Amino acid sequence: MILYTPMPLELVFEGLDTSPPRTFEQIVCQGTSVLAEKAAHGQYKVIRVLSTDPAVFLDPGLQPDSLVRAD
Amino acid sequence: MARNDMENEPEIYPYEPEDPGEPDQDEEPCEPGRARRVTGKSKESIEGIKELGTTDVVVPKSNIHCLTIVGQIEGHLVLPPQNKTTKYEHVIPQLVALEESNEIEGTLIILNTVGGDVEAGLAIAEMITTMSKPSVSLVLGGGHSIGVPVAVAASYSFIAETASMTIHPIRLNGLVIGVPQTYEYLDKMQDRVVRFITRHSRIDDATLRELMFRTGDLARDIGSVLIGKEAVDKGLINQVGGVGEAVAKLKAMIEEKKNKGDSLH
Numbered sequence: 606m607i608l609y610t611p612m613p614l615e616l617v618f619e620g621l622d623t624s625p626p627r628t629f630e631q632i633v634c635q636g637t638s639v640l641a642e643k644a645a646h647g648q649y650k651v652i653r654v655l656s657t658d659p660a661v662f663l664d665p666g667l668q669p670d671s672l673v674r675a676d
Numbered sequence: 677m678a679r680n681d682m683e684n685e686p687e688i689y690p691y692e693p694e695d696p697g698e699p700d701q702d703e704e705p706c707e708p709g710r711a712r713r714v715t716g717k718s719k720e721s722i723e724g725i726k727e728l729g730t731t732d733v734v735v736p737k738s739n740i741h742c743l744t745i746v747g748q749i750e751g752h753l754v755l756p757p758q759n760k761t762t763k764y765e766h767v768i769p770q771l772v773a774l775e776e777s778n779e780i781e782g783t784l785i786i787l788n789t790v791g792g793d794v795e796a797g798l799a800i801a802e803m804i805t806t807m808s809k810p811s812v813s814l815v816l817g818g819g820h821s822i823g824v825p826v827a828v829a830a831s832y833s834f835i836a837e838t839a840s841m842t843i844h845p846i847r848l849n850g851l852v853i854g855v856p857q858t859y860e861y862l863d864k865m866q867d868r869v870v871r872f873i874t875r876h877s878r879i880d881d882a883t884l885r886e887l888m889f890r891t892g893d894l895a896r897d898i899g900s901v902l903i904g905k906e907a908v909d910k911g912l913i914n915q916v917g918g919v920g921e922a923v924a925k926l927k928a929m930i931e932e933k934k935n936k937g938d939s940l941h
Contacts, residue, residue, distance in 0.1 A: 606751055606752050606753055606793060606794075606795070606849075606850075607793070607794040607795075607846055607847075607848065607849070607865055608748075608751075608791070608792060608793060608794075608847075608849055609791050609792065609793070609794045609797065609821040609822040609846045609847075609869070610748065610790050610791035610792055610820065610821050610822070611790060611791065611820050611821055611842045611844060611894075611897065611899075612748075612790045612791070613896070614849055617748065617755060617756075617759060618755075618756065619756060619758060620756040620757075620758065621755075621756050624756060624757070627754075653763075653765060653766070654766065654769075656769075659769045659770070659772040659773035659776055660773050660777070661769075662766060662769040662770045662772075662773055663741070663770055663773050663774075663777075668766070669763050669766050
């Protein structure tokens with residue numbers, strides 16, 4: 606992997622080895638499979654949409670980092 | 677039509693035990709097949725008027741879609757959370773949806789990126805450039821490094837007067853083995869980027885490489901920074917402009933394509 610950026614790499618990678626590993630869960634949200642990270646108040650943060658329907662990726666409620674609830 | 681119905685689905689509201697809620701009077705008159713966003717008021721907008729005195733602006737459905745590419749273009753490695761990132765695994769299917777959609781006729785790409793993964797950036801750039809629908813890119817703030825191929829990938833490109841683009845050589849990160857193959861590999865990766873940019877803009881190979889390997893412009897690196905008009909003068913970007921010009925150009929290109937009929941593809 607090559608990062609092509611004018612930003613200093615030590616800034617980009619800061620905290621990569623010290624931050625706790627993140628755990629993702631596969632949940633179903635609005636009828637779509639979503640890889641998500643547990644957030645506060647029973648909500649989940651969308652990490653990745655697992656779908657083969659391209660239209661789902663335009664859904665404003667399922668953008669990466671948006672907070673959702675499992676079905 | 678199936679997608680239309682999906683977009684008109686009411687949103688899911690969080691359950692609030694204290695709130696008795698309003699009777700959903702606006703649910704009834706909304707006929708099937710009519711856009712809810714235009715005809716009715718959502719529960720949220722009524723709450724907005726009551727609680728905050730704000731109203732929703734009625735947004736008619738647009739035939740263009742705006743794709744924003746911000747922060748780092750994230751590739752095969754999930755970057756630490758202090759980075760703002762654009763995820764390629766989400767952007768690529770979005771571009772497929774835009775290409776395939778019957779309602780969307782053009783794409784506006786807004787860039788304010790500090791570059792990122794070479795492969796992810798080139799993948800997005802290749803997707804944009806091979807779309808049959810017109811696309812216009814607008815560089816605001818910055819379109820650095822791998823943001824350059826993404827900016828030139830659009831059918832027509834704009835740069836804000838104050839926006840900058842950093843052109844510099846790629847670097848290897850991680851374990852570097854001091855063998856001639858390492859240099860050759862790096863050179864090949866460099867060529868991928870250079871070739872894409874020269875193929876999709878008016879800049880020639882020699883000028884781009886001169887900008888890329890220039891010394892004395894950047895404090896911590898070799899390369900150069902092009903600001904607004906300079907990027908246009910070097911042939912990298914088509915025109916200096918803002919959002920007004922970019923949307924007008926995109927609309928004009930959509931019209932032009934319509935008039936030509938299906939002769940393009």
